Amino acid sequence: MRIEDEIKLTFDDVLIRPKRSTLVSRSEVQLDRDLKFRHTSLTWSGVPIVSANMDTTGTFETAISLQKHKMITAVHKFYTVEDWKQSIDKLDPNFIAVTVGQSDEDMQLAKDIFKLNDNIKFLCIDVANGYREDFINAVKRYRETFKDKIIIAGNVATREMTEALILAGADIVKIGIGPGSVCTTRSVAGVGYPQLSSISECSDAAHGLGGHVMADGGCKFPGDVSKAFGAGADFVMLGGMFAGHEESGGELVEDDDGVKYKDFYGMSSTKAQQTYYGDLAEHRAPEGKKVRLKFNSFIIIG
Numbered sequence: 569m570r571i572e573d574e575i576k577l578t579f580d581d582v583l584i585r586p587k588r589s590t591l592v593s594r595s596e597v598q599l600d601r602d603l604k605f606r607h608t609s610l611t612w613s614g615v616p617i618v619s620a621n622m623d624t625t626g627t628f629e630t631a632i633s634l635q636k637h638k639m640i641t642a643v644h645k646f647y648t649v650e651d652w653k654q655s656i657d658k659l660d661p662n663f664i665a666v667t668v669g670q671s672d673e674d675m676q677l678a679k680d681i682f683k684l685n686d687n688i689k690f691l692c693i694d695v696a697n698g699y700r701e702d703f704i705n706a707v708k709r710y711r712e713t714f715k716d717k718i719i720i721a722g723n724v725a726t727r728e729m730t731e732a733l734i735l736a737g738a739d740i741v742k743i744g745i746g747p748g749s750v751c752t753t754r755s756v757a758g759v760g761y762p763q764l765s766s767i768s769e770c771s772d773a774a775h776g777l778g779g780h781v782m783a784d785g786g787c788k789f790p791g792d793v794s795k796a797f798g799a800g801a802d803f804v805m806l807g808g809m810f811a812g813h814e815e816s817g818g819e820l821v822e823d824d825d826g827v828k829y830k831d832f833y834g835m836s837s838t839k840a841q842q843t844y845y846g847d848l849a850e851h852r853a854p855e856g857k858k859v860r861l862k863f864n865s866f867i868i869i870g
Contacts, residue, residue, distance in 0.1 A: 576762035578669040578747075579792040600638065603802065605718050605739040606778040607711060610689055612718065614638035617793070618782060620807035621645065621694055622817075623668040624832050629815035630847040633867050635663040642667050642692045642720070642805065644817075646844055647682045656684045665690030665720060670706035675713065682714070691717045694742070696836055696855075704736045711737025723784055725761035727773035734779035740803065741779065743770045747786030749808040750834040753855040764799050771800025790796060808832065812861030820863065828863035 591597065599615045600789045619634055621642035628651075629640035637845035642665040665689060668674035668682050678691060691714055695703055698721070707721050721733045722742025730741045746753035746760035754760040763786040771781045787793050787809060796804045810816065811832040818831035833839045834856020840853065 571847065576765040578762045578764050579788070579795050581762075581787055582764060582795060584791075584798055586796060601802075603780070605780065606734065607737055607739050608716055608718055610711040610716060610718055612662065612689060613639065616640075616666070616803040618642055618805040619810045620784065620805050621665070621692055622811075622835050624808055624817040624830075625807050625810045626667065627815060627817050628659065630810060630813075630867065631660075631664050632658055633815050635660040637868060638663060640690065640803070641663060642690075642694075645669060645674070645677075645694065649677065649684075652681050652684055659685075661685050661687035662689060664688060665692040667694050669693070669760050670695055670703060675709070678710075678714070682717075689718050690720060692720040693738075694722065698722050698733070698742075700727055704732055707733055707736040707738055720782060722782070725766040725770070729770045730770040730773045730779070730781065731777060734774055734777045739780060740782050741770065741774055742782045742784045743767055743801070744785035744805075746782065748784075748834065749786075749788065750832060750857050750859060751785065751836070751855065752834070752857055753836070756855050764795060767796055767799040767801050771802070775800070804861050808861075810867060812864050813867045814865055815867055821860065827859040831858060832861050833858035842856075 600613060601616050602612050602613045608741060615638045617639045619630050619641040621644050623644045623646055626642050626644035631643060634641050640663050645667040666678055668678045693710055718739045719737060720740040720742055721738035723744050724730060725743060725745040733741045744763055744768055747763040767783045774781045780802035782803035782805050783796040784805040787806055793804050795840060812830045816830060820828060820830050822828050836855040839858045
């Protein structure tokens with residue numbers, strides 16, 4: 569074992585130092601960005617905030633709300649092609665990402681969805697462990713198949729794998745191992761990396777190759793989103809901050825006092841595994857938990 573004794577940072581460890589500004593009001597801040605990518609001629613303009621590809625946040629309903637404000641929804645991978653057919657006409661192809669895994673079935677699902685609307689720009693390849701050699705090979709296969717798409721791949725947390733995924737064909741690498749509010753990977757598996765340092769180091773590696781990074785997890789407050797961008801993130805993916813709303817997935821329950829809650833859980837939790845795979849595999853321990861969030865009406869009012 570090699571021990572790294574260099575100090576690494578999370579969001580709670582830092583503050584943004586105030587500086588002089590010519591802006592009179594925060595309303596003057598321009599959130600839109602215009603981005604080009606390493607592997608495709610496609611460009612994108614919008615607000616680089618992304619609703620996470622979890623079944624409680626990456627819903628069609630969330631996408632319809634967020635696209636009005638030019639934000640992206642990474643639609644979760646458990647929708648069928650028939651589900652997509654029913655909603656595809658309501659979705660802006662500039663502000664959704666098709667999420668899949670790395671299997672042949674996932675590849676076919678992506679093909680079938682893009683047949684419904686080939687103007688969809690983003691493809692998100694999402695796996696539990698982005699450090700496997702077969703994942704790098706999967707990214708290569710996806711790049712060969714979807715040459716004109718903006719490919720997001722992850723998750724990883726270190727610069728060497730960020731570089732490997734970009735060289736394999738990813739335009740955007742998803743950064744974060746275990747920082748999410750309903751992720752327990754760090755305590756169950758003992759694996760992870762302090763998120764702010766991870767964003768800083770991985771963005772430096774990605775930008776040197778003409779790639780981008782998407783910070784995924786750990787943002788509990790709006791200020792954390794600002795810190796993620798300050799550390800070098802090109803996009804910030806949010807789960808818990810978009811959960812618990814009318815558009816979100818998850819069971820809606822009401823307690824004896826009439827207070828409403830919605831379920832929110834990690835995609836490696838027992839709840840998610842039982843829902844989509846029948847049960848947790850014998851060799852696996854759950855690396856996520858289920859919580860109940862107070863119901864918050866619509867994500868965006870007005």
